[in-house]
Amino acid sequence: MQTLKxxxxxxxxxxxxxHKVLLKPQHDAEFSAGHYLQLVLGEKDKRAFSIASSPSRKxxxxxxxxxxxxxxxxxxxxxxxxxxxxxxxxxxxxxxLGVSQVRPxxxxxxxxxxxxxxxxxxxxxxxxxAEINYDQPVLFYWGVKEEAALYAxxxxxxxADGKTNFQFIPVVENASDDWTGHTGYVHQAVMKDIVSLxxxxxxxxxxxxxxxxxxxxxxxxxxxxxxxxxxxFAFIK
Numbered sequence: 288m289q290t291l292k293x294x295x296x297x298x299x300x301x302x303x304x305x306h307k308v309l310l311k312p313q314h315d316a317e318f319s320a321g322h323y324l325q326l327v328l329g330e331k332d333k334r335a336f337s338i339a340s341s342p343s344r345k346x347x348x349x350x351x352x353x354x355x356x357x358x359x360x361x362x363x364x365x366x367x368x369x370x371x372x373x374x375x376x377x378x379x380x381x382x383x384l385g386v387s388q389v390r391p392x393x394x395x396x397x398x399x400x401x402x403x404x405x406x407x408x409x410x411x412x413x414x415x416x417a418e419i420n421y422d423q424p425v426l427f428y429w430g431v432k433e434e435a436a437l438y439a440x441x442x443x444x445x446x447a448d449g450k451t452n453f454q455f456i457p458v459v460e461n462a463s464d465d466w467t468g469h470t471g472y473v474h475q476a477v478m479k480d481i482v483s484l485x486x487x488x489x490x491x492x493x494x495x496x497x498x499x500x501x502x503x504x505x506x507x508x509x510x511x512x513x514x515x516x517x518x519x520f521a522f523i524k
Contacts (some may be wrong), residue, residue: 289317289382293348295372298365301438305404307339308350308368312380315345320415321388321408321490323518324348326364327524334364335384337492339407342413353404368472375455375470385515389415395488396424398481400501402473402493403431406439409490413446413453422452426480430458430473430493434466455478457503474501483509491517499523 291299293310301307318324320342325333340349347462352368354361371378389397389412399409406429413427427447431437439493447455458469469476474497481487484505491501498519506512 288384290379291316291380291382293380294375294377295348295368298369298372302436304355305351305353305436305438306365308352308365310348310350310378310380311346312348312382313377316342316348316380316382317345318342318383319388322383322385322411323408324350325381325384326367326379328364328367333381333471334360336364337385337405337408337411338382339410341404341418342409343415348380349407351407351410376392379518382406385518386521387518389490390488390516391416391419392422393488393514394423396486397421397426398477398484398487398489398491399425399427400473400477400489400491400493401429402491402497403436405492405494408492410439411442412490417446417449417453419463420450425453426477427453427455428458428473428477429455430460430476432460434459435465462524474504477507478504481508485509485511488514489516492519493516495519495523 291312296309299307314507323337325335327333336350339351352361357403372394401409410458447453457474462470462479
């Protein structure tokens with residue numbers, strides 16, 4: 288873990304409820320793709336957020352914060368960041384946390400799965416894998432409730448178009464009649480597309496209750512537990 292101060296460079300809306308935050312650390316940030324950071328509001332008040340940017344961007348950290356409700360965990364963190372931005376003040380960070388970073392040295396086909404703003408966790412991996420010219424298949428599944436929540440759809444389609452072994456598969460739970468892609472639950476789309484997950488490494492992020500279900504269903508679909516990664520595993524049975 289690295290402790291550092293950072294300036295809040297920008298806060299901008301991605302959707303009605305999701306905001307992109309750009310932080311400029313005073314020193315190069317050291318982390319791996321898939322790590323998270325903690326925003327320190329107080330000695331015993333630290334808020335965890337996945338880092339959306341690639342580790343090659345050591346002088347700019349990108350967060351995607353989904354916040355609604357005046358007293359919510361994320362909204363309080365966003366208000367803290369807004370206040371620091373308004374006052375041109377630094378915020379305190381703890382960077383490089385987590386145990387579910389991408390492991391390209393295993394050289395296996397990958398499933399990157401995100402529910403909602405869990406997107407930021409796997410986006411860091413996707414960008415990094417493109418930078419290192421990862422040569423195994425990479426399937427990026429992003430599940431959302433409504434089509435409007437696919438705030439990075441065009442960006443990820445361009446990512447997939449850049450490599451023949453990359454695929455981006457958005458999945459909409461409550462799809463409109465005009466939607467032509469996958470519908471329903473994101474992990475069920477994975478199991479529909481892939482006969483067996485046995486050869487894949489799986490990285491996933493989303494609500495804890497979702498991740499527990501996905502883990503169990505994927506194991507029943509052939510996934511090997513030793514090649515499944517999610518920081519949520521430390522908090523669920």
